[in-house]
Amino acid sequence: MALEAEKIDCEIREIKLSDKPNTFTRLSPKATVPVLITPQGKVIEESLDIMMWVLNQSDSNQWLPLEGSQQQVWTKSIINKNDTQFKPLLDQYKYPQRYPLHSQNENFNEALEKFLLPLELLLQDQKYLIGDQLTLADVAIFPFIRQFAMVDLQRFNQNALEKLNQWLENILSTELYNQIMIKRSYWTE
Ligand SMILES: N[C@@H](CCC(=O)N[C@@H](CS)C(=O)NCC(=O)O)C(=O)O
Numbered sequence: 001m002a003l004e005a006e007k008i009d010c011e012i013r014e015i016k017l018s019d020k021p022n023t024f025t026r027l028s029p030k031a032t033v034p035v036l037i038t039p040q041g042k043v044i045e046e047s048l049d050i051m052m053w054v055l056n057q058s059d060s061n062q063w064l065p066l067e068g069s070q071q072q073v074w075t076k077s078i079i080n081k082n083d084t085q086f087k088p089l090l091d092q093y094k095y096p097q098r099y100p101l102h103s104q105n106e107n108f109n110e111a112l113e114k115f116l117l118p119l120e121l122l123l124q125d126q127k128y129l130i131g132d133q134l135t136l137a138d139v140a141i142f143p144f145i146r147q148f149a150m151v152d153l154q155r156f157n158q159n160a161l162e163k164l165n166q167w168l169e170n171i172l173s174t175e176l177y178n179q180i181m182i183k184r185s186y187w188t189e
Contacts, residue, residue: 001139001176001177001180002050002051002054002055002063002139003050003054004176004179004180005054005060005061005063005176006054006055006057006058006059006060008054008057008058010036012184013187014184014185014186014187015033015186015187016186017033021187021188021189022189023189027043028043028045030045032045034047034050036050036053038053047140048079048083048140051063051136051139051140055136061134062133062135063134063135063136063139064135064136065130065135065136071130071131071135074129074130074137075130075135075136075137078119078129078137078140078141079136079137079140079141081115082115082140082141082144085114085115086111086114086115086141086144086148087144089107089110089111089114089115090111090144090147090148092107093107093108093111093148093151094147094148094151108152108155111148112159112161116145116148116159116161116164117160117161119145119164119167120160120161120162120163120164123163123164123166123167124163127167127170128167129141129167134171134174138167138171139171142167142168142171145164145168146168146172149165149168
């Protein structure tokens with residue numbers, strides 16, 4: 001989304017996660033998507049780093065919070081909490097067969113309490129996570145919330161997450177999101 005928002009030209013190679021091409025795993029042994037190879041050949045393996053690589057060159061929508069601002073502190077804190085607390089719970093909730101020691105109910109409730117309800121509270125009087133405009137924090141974490149919601153939409157909708165649902169809907173209905181979420185065929189060697 002950052003690349004598209006800032007109109008940075010790139011070749012997109014869709015990776016089949018169950019059959020990763022050798023070129024991909026050779027360039028990035030961590031083997032998670034997305035990975036960006038810059039024109040200088042630098043390999044960037046974290047989505048947040050890819051966003052920062054884009055936004056440090058061009059940020060026409062003002063997604064980046066001002067350096068040293070309170071918004072910057074909040075942005076870092078939300079993304080950090082997503083990556084360290086929510087993402088492991090999402091994986092456990094999404095793939096219960098890989099984590100037989102955790103029940104899906106427990107995972108859902110823990111995610112709800114630690115991460116989703118605090119976000120719901122934040123969205124009581126603002127449209128997006130850092131204010132009334134879409135910024136880095138929203139774009140960095142919504143894919144994880146979307147994945148979580150999609151495991152069991154009914155359960156997600158029933159859990160007093162009205163504002164969070166609306167927030168997700170707002171992002172999913174943007175032209176930007178719909179421009180990038182198109183079906184692509186897998187890249188092969
Ligand atoms: N922190 C990483 C997470 C990347 C990640 O976990 N990606 C998943 C897909 S959403 C993946 O590639 N998993 C590897 C696999 O399923 O083999 C990032 O944001 O770049």
